[in-house]
Each structure stands twice: as C-alpha cells, then as structure tokens.
Amino acid sequence: VAPGAPGAPVAPVAKRDGDVVARYGADAACWAMLAVPARETPSFSDALLHQGEANEFFRVRYAHARSRALVRNAHQLGFHQEPGDVDDAPALLRLLADHPLVLEAAAHHRAPERLVRSLVELADALLDFQYRVLPQGDEKPSAAHRARLALAEAAGTVLAGGLALLGMDAPERL
Template identity: 45%
Template sequence: MVAHQRFGDDKDRVVIKSDGKPAYIAGDLAYYLDKRQRGFDLCIYMLGADHHGYIARLKSAAAAFGEDPATVEVLIGQMVNLVRDGQPVRMSKRAGTVITLDDLVEALGVDAARYSLIRSSVDTAIDIDLALWSSASNENPVYYVQYAHARLSALARNAAELGLIPDTAHLELLSHDKEGKLLRTIGEFPRVLETAAALREPHRVCRYLEDLAGDYHRFYDSCRVLPQGDEQPTDLHRARLALCQATRQVIANGLAILGVTAPERM
C-alpha cells in the first residue's frame, strides 16, 4: 500500500494484491523509481485518453516517495485508428482482432510505424491508412522524406564520380528563389528542434522534414546541380552542391532524432 491520499490522491493505492500479484499501478511506480535511481530528473508518461484520473495518482506517488511531483509529467494521447481498404479495422478482444504494436510494425515496417505515430500531435486522434503507409509513393510521408535523402545521396555519389567538390566560398551565387527557400528552411531546423523538445511535440520535426523534402524536390527540378556533358564545373555548381550537402545532413539528423533510418538508396 502506498499512502497516496496524504499527497492529493482520492485514496491510498494497493501495490501488491492479497494474492501476491502486482496491482495495475505497480508497473508505473516501478518505472518511476527505476528512472529516478538511474539519475533521470524527469519521468514522462504517455497515457491513453481514458487515463486522465491517473495524473494525480502518479504525482501523488512521487510525493509519497519523498520526491517532487514536478518530476512526473503526463501526456494524454488520443485513439489510434487503423484503416484498411478504406474501411476502419475494428478491434475486439472477443473476435481476436486486437491490433498490437508488433502487428503494426509487421504490416508497415519499423520506420513507417514509428513515423505514423509521431507525425500527429499527441492530443489528436490518429488515423493510420495501412495501404498508404506501406506504399512507395509521395503520398506516404515517411517515403517522401526518405526518398529525398536517397536522392541527395545519389547526387553526392554522382558528384564524386565527376570530381565535383562542394564549396561554400560563393554562396552569394545562390540567387534563385528555390535556392533561397531551401536555405531559409534549413536555417529553421534548430528552432524547430528547440520548440518540439520544449512543447513535447515531436510531430513538429516530421512536418518540418516534409517541408524540407518538398523544398528540395522543387529546387532540384528548377536548378541544375551537376555539369552536363562537356560542361566544366563552375562556382555555382559547387555552391549548389554545398546546399544539397547541407540539406542531406539536416534530413539525416532529423530522421535520426525520430529514430527513423535515412536510406542511401531506394
């Protein structure tokens, strides 16, 4: 029994039941204590929409352990709905159609499963279209971003074969409006990360990467990066290659932060 009531909960909580088995809250308490013992100063819980009443319990538990309740932060998520062939996938324990995270990973792969869950705000219900998220198309957000990285990687390989080296000495040559837009979007990356971390909103990183990938694709369609035929490399080629190198690095960094791979080839 943990004396929660003295610290703001509506009653004390049983941790170990009379049959010796742990109560529902036991795992959360063990998680908190383990985190604190390993030196973490903040424990963030991600709970379902039906767990609003759990917030006071967890903060009261921290106080009962002699800790500051502020070391507990709770994010309340909304429902995740799966769609297949345009129809919602119904979940029922009785019918055996409960969808686990393992099932989602098996259907979509790790990258798409992770990205599909991160891409929306925590307070927004998520609809995951299984056909969309498993497709190799620009409508698939994670494919769109990963394809941009793969395209940039191929460009870097082709440049190396030509002996073209990126150079930032003449960035003033990047005067095309698509170049300017790409530069500005790259420059927003630190602010996006800072805001996403402060607000616990990793979906901001996803949306940023999609914007960056779009800016890169539009730049690539309008601005030739590599010399063609017998054309000699110019300072503009080198400056554009440097811009592509920076774009590739930012996409790789953003995907790494999300725990999503940045493929060299697709």
C-alpha cells in the same frame, strides 16, 4: 509528464488498425504516430506502403537518398562541394536556417509533429532543387555547382539527423 510515460496524454492506436508495426514496418508506423499531435489518434493507411509522392515518409527518405546520390554523382564527375552563394534556392535556404528553431520548439512543446512537418517541407524543397545541382550535358562544373552541391548535402544531413531524432533510418539508397 514526458510523452510515453505513464499518465501521459497520448491517444492509443485504434483497435481496427491492429499490429501496425507488423503491417507497415517500425519506421513507417513510428512516422504515422509522430506526424499527429499526441492527443490525436494516428491514422494508418496503405499509403504508408506506397513509394510515391503521396507518401510523406517516403518523400523525406527519398530526398535524403537523392542528396547522397548527388554527392556520389558529383564525385564521379570529378568535383566536390564547396561553400558559396546560392541564390536560386530561397525556400531551401530558409528551411535550413529555421531548422534549429524548429528543433527547439519541437523539444520545448514536446511536439515531434513539428519536426515531421519541417522535414516534409525540407524534403520537398530539396526535391525541387535537385535538378540544378549537377552540370547538364557538356557543361563544366562551376563554383555555382559546387555551392549547390554543398547546399544539397547540408539538406541531406539535416534530413538524416531529423529522421534519427525521430528514431528512424535514413537510407543512403532507395
């Protein structure tokens, strides 16, 4: 039985939570519902409204917006992304390489929470990596910067695609 279909084993939203879409917005409510396995009742808190590190939904969207900002800033500095070797981002490279398997497992098991967890990990890795992408101070853009920019852009694309698969918006700016 497909999730959401009549007879599907999906836990209902608790009555105490009321109209979660009206309170938290469609994307945040959807995130909270998809972040838990289908048989578990989702929990809603005001943390969904807070734009900070404690909010995983915000971190994923923020990481996507940061990847787009890095591309815009690089263009202002006069360089663009080019594929190349990046040896200072093993976690980010591993998560990007594993993404097709995560998508396949999430679809096969009808478990969108697997994709949610993967997007959070990817966002955190990108947010840690972002400070090494652009040249600092008087430093000139190098092949390493162009390769790092390509990696950051790829991570942003995966984040946007993951959010879209979950039915959510991936804003260019936050």
